[in-house]
Amino acid sequence: MTTFLDYLLGGLGSGAIIALMALSLVLIWRSTRVVNFAQVGQAMFTTFIALSIQTWTGSWFIALVGALAAGALLGVIIQYLVLRPVKRNDTSGAIIATFGVLIALQAAAGMIWPGGSQAFPQPFNNAGIEFAGRVWPISVYDFVVIGITALLVLGLTLLFTKTSLGLSMRAAAFNPEVAKLSGVRVSRVLTFGWALAGSVGAVAGVLVAPVSTISPNSFDILLVYAFTVAVIGGLDSLIGAISIGVFTGLVISLVSGYSDSGNAPIVALLLLALNLILKPEGVFSHHKARSV
Amino acid sequence: MRTTSAARMVAAGAVAALALAAAAPAQAARIPTADPGVSKTEIVIGTTTPLTGPASPGYMYVAPAAKAYFDYVNTNGGINGRKINYIYLDDQYNPALTKKQTNQLILGNKIFAMFGALGTPSHSAVVADLNRRGIPDVFVNTGSSNFDNPSKYPMTFPFFPSYVVEAKVMGYYMANDATLNAKKKCLFYQDGEFGDNAKLGFTAAGTTFAAETSYYSGQQVAPFTSQIAKLKAAGCELVVFFGVTSATAQMLGTAAKSAFAPTWMITSVGSDPSVVGAALGAAGNTLLKGVYTPSFLVPIQDTTNAYVSQMKVIADKNSLPWNFYTYYGLNTAYVLAQAIKAAGPDLTRASLINALQTKASTFRSAAIAPMIISAKSHQGLNGYYMGQYNATGQVERLTSYIMTATSATSGKAKKTTFKPGAPTSKLLP
Numbered sequence: 001m002t003t004f005l006d007y008l009l010g011g012l013g014s015g016a017i018i019a020l021m022a023l024s025l026v027l028i029w030r031s032t033r034v035v036n037f038a039q040v041g042q043a044m045f046t047t048f049i050a051l052s053i054q055t056w057t058g059s060w061f062i063a064l065v066g067a068l069a070a071g072a073l074l075g076v077i078i079q080y081l082v083l084r085p086v087k088r089n090d091t092s093g094a095i096i097a098t099f100g101v102l103i104a105l106q107a108a109a110g111m112i113w114p115g116g117s118q119a120f121p122q123p124f125n126n127a128g129i130e131f132a133g134r135v136w137p138i139s140v141y142d143f144v145v146i147g148i149t150a151l152l153v154l155g156l157t158l159l160f161t162k163t164s165l166g167l168s169m170r171a172a173a174f175n176p177e178v179a180k181l182s183g184v185r186v187s188r189v190l191t192f193g194w195a196l197a198g199s200v201g202a203v204a205g206v207l208v209a210p211v212s213t214i215s216p217n218s219f220d221i222l223l224v225y226a227f228t229v230a231v232i233g234g235l236d237s238l239i240g241a242i243s244i245g246v247f248t249g250l251v252i253s254l255v256s257g258y259s260d261s262g263n264a265p266i267v268a269l270l271l272l273a274l275n276l277i278l279k280p281e282g283v284f285s286h287h288k289a290r291s292v
Numbered sequence: 293m294r295t296t297s298a299a300r301m302v303a304a305g306a307v308a309a310l311a312l313a314a315a316a317p318a319q320a321a322r323i324p325t326a327d328p329g330v331s332k333t334e335i336v337i338g339t340t341t342p343l344t345g346p347a348s349p350g351y352m353y354v355a356p357a358a359k360a361y362f363d364y365v366n367t368n369g370g371i372n373g374r375k376i377n378y379i380y381l382d383d384q385y386n387p388a389l390t391k392k393q394t395n396q397l398i399l400g401n402k403i404f405a406m407f408g409a410l411g412t413p414s415h416s417a418v419v420a421d422l423n424r425r426g427i428p429d430v431f432v433n434t435g436s437s438n439f440d441n442p443s444k445y446p447m448t449f450p451f452f453p454s455y456v457v458e459a460k461v462m463g464y465y466m467a468n469d470a471t472l473n474a475k476k477k478c479l480f481y482q483d484g485e486f487g488d489n490a491k492l493g494f495t496a497a498g499t500t501f502a503a504e505t506s507y508y509s510g511q512q513v514a515p516f517t518s519q520i521a522k523l524k525a526a527g528c529e530l531v532v533f534f535g536v537t538s539a540t541a542q543m544l545g546t547a548a549k550s551a552f553a554p555t556w557m558i559t560s561v562g563s564d565p566s567v568v569g570a571a572l573g574a575a576g577n578t579l580l581k582g583v584y585t586p587s588f589l590v591p592i593q594d595t596t597n598a599y600v601s602q603m604k605v606i607a608d609k610n611s612l613p614w615n616f617y618t619y620y621g622l623n624t625a626y627v628l629a630q631a632i633k634a635a636g637p638d639l640t641r642a643s644l645i646n647a648l649q650t651k652a653s654t655f656r657s658a659a660i661a662p663m664i665i666s667a668k669s670h671q672g673l674n675g676y677y678m679g680q681y682n683a684t685g686q687v688e689r690l691t692s693y694i695m696t697a698t699s700a701t702s703g704k705a706k707k708t709t710f711k712p713g714a715p716t717s718k719l720l721p
Contacts, residue, residue, distance in 0.1 A: 003525040006550075010517025017514070110344055117349055117538050119573035128549050135551035137517050211515050211545070213538055215349060221511060257518035262483045262508050 007257040013142040015249020020204035021226035022241040031193025040219040041105035043205030060123035067202040075198025120209035234282025329404025338397035345384035355380035357621025360610035387417035437699035440671040459493025460697035464705035478528035482535040490534040512539040557584040577685040586676035599658035629721035
């Protein structure tokens with residue numbers, strides 16, 4: 001029983017991080033209808049920036065704020081320089097362009113921050129909490145991660161449902177032509193969507209780095225899980241990304257514990273396949289899948 | 293079918309060459325050297341290695357270090373009057389790119405030999421071609437046991453002991469240390485050929501594990517919480533680890549979080565203290581202290597040693613960081629230079645292969661293990677001493693003896709002693 005609880009608690013922290021990365025994918029999808037494969041690259045890049053800030057200032061909080069700002073800026077730059085020149089209806093062109101951005105970011109990071117994997121200092125206590133006479137694999141830091149994730153989701157939900165900016169973003173993504181006719185400055189709204197997603201991805205990066213290491217390719221595996229989670233969650237649902245993200249974290253942990261870690265990606269893939277067969281529009285989607 | 297006929301042709305060629313050399317040395321001397329990449333003044337050597345990409349951390353220093361050594365030899369007159377022209381190309385640890393870069397080296401640069409090509413998957417993509425073309429493929433930088441196969445790959449010579457050998461050595465040490473042997477032993481390995489090779493070695497050594505768990509390459513981005521929980525639940529007291537360096541760091545970090553503190557024994561491949569320390573930050577040295585790891589080179593921090601001190605001077609002159617990778621690169625280049633020298637003034641590919649197969653035991657190096665290469669086995673080194681991390685994150689030699697083994701799927705490691713001979717004058721071949 002304690003082993004089972006160990007597996008569950010262990011899965012919670014990594015689930016929150018997968019959820020955050022999935023959230024940033026969902027944000028781009030919601031505002032631009034593009035799956036952004038460069039997301040992990042952006043998060044990696046801004047985490048390196050955060051590491052530099054942390055080294056200069058010694059403050060984790062300033063580093064986190066710096067990563068948020070850098071994430072937004074990088075999102076805007078990519079949208080301006082790469083995505084805007086791609087023709088509006090050319091979705092596959094846009095997706096391939098994001099792959100290009102990913103490779104470029106990884107190469108650039110390798111040149112700017114050479115020397116391999118680097119440690120990101122632990123901002124909070126990461127020792128397991130002692131309770132009922134034993135140490136459990138969940139720490140103060142895990143609670144910080146879960147707390148920040150919850151706050152972000154709450155903030156984003158309010159933004160999308162209660163503000164006019166959120167309404168414009170949904171309108172611009174759903175039907176750019178009609179939105180334009182209604183006075184929404186579509187291209188500006190799209191740029192804002194990229195900035196927002198960039199910031200969320202940056203937070204995910206800064207949160208995962210202290211329990212991992214940071215190198216140009218260190219977040220690659222996260223993309224696989226985040227993409228799976230985003231699709232299962234319905235691609236445009238914030239709550240879908242979060243709940244499926246945490247669920248996937250738990251499943252990965254249980255599968256690795258009870259069978260073999262090599263089976264974890266296979267189980268994730270099975271979940272995805274099952275989802276595409278049973279509920280192709282996603283578990284939490286607001287829209288019906290297009291039937292052919 | 294093609295390989296067979298190619299192998300026959302190589303064999304036939306070798307026999308013909310031997311016959312010529314034996315029967316009519318005077319006549320052989322009149323025939324100009326036909327091998328590409330070697331002239332009266334120059335020898336062209338090539339390497340493929342990851343200088344960029346995910347595998348480049350650490351590995352990117354190996355080829356530049358070898359280059360630093362060859363430059364040093366060149367400024368001191370070269371080998372038998374010939375300067376070494378050393379060309380290393382980036383393959384990003386990507387087999388498709390390795391193929392392209394190897395073709396460039398063979399057809400474009402017309403290399404005499406490949407040297408120190410790095411990476412199991414990448415080198416697997418070109419090894420058959422190099423052998424088909426009869427190009428010496430010397431001191432491959434990988435622990436895969438598959439490359440030591442003279443009947444299939446007559447031109448290929450691995451340098452480092454294989455993972456099978458390392459596992460046998462670990463098994464031998466655990467069985468013969470009363471404290472370690474009394475502990476409940478468990479295994480944590482990387483999925484794929486790496487871990488499979490290790491398991492072969494442990495089976496041969498007769499080591500049994502109370503629990504086994506694994507990770508897949510790339511998974512170390514997240515904490516190994518479930519793996520550690522599994523080992524903890526099984527009551528493991530000694531955990532043997534076969535994985536890469538970044539995974540070692542993640543394993544030690546996660547275990548500390550879960551207050552799981554067994555005795556650790558980790559593979560030499562995953563033990564570079566500069567990388568583990570960088571990944572674990574300030575806590576690194578505390579977590580590493582007492583960890584067992586096999587090693588086969590004179591400890592890197594032993595600057596009173598004649599090999600270490602002289603190699604460090606070359607590294608410093610070329611602004612290379614003094615770490616394991618720089619050390620490996622310099623040391624292997626030093627051994628190759630001796631092999632080329634031993635092949636004699638009339639350097640040919642056949643004479644180089646012959647020198648490797650007959651004179652390897654006379655080559656000097658910083659390795660604390662004998663170099664036994666023959667026509668039957670091309671594996672260079674095959675032994676380790678057991679080391680242990682000290683409080684400052686350095687590996688200290690624990691055993692005065694070494695343990696040797698073969699890569700065969702049966703047979704245990706044996707205890708023996710070995711003292712490396714003094715380096716040659718000024719570290720020149």
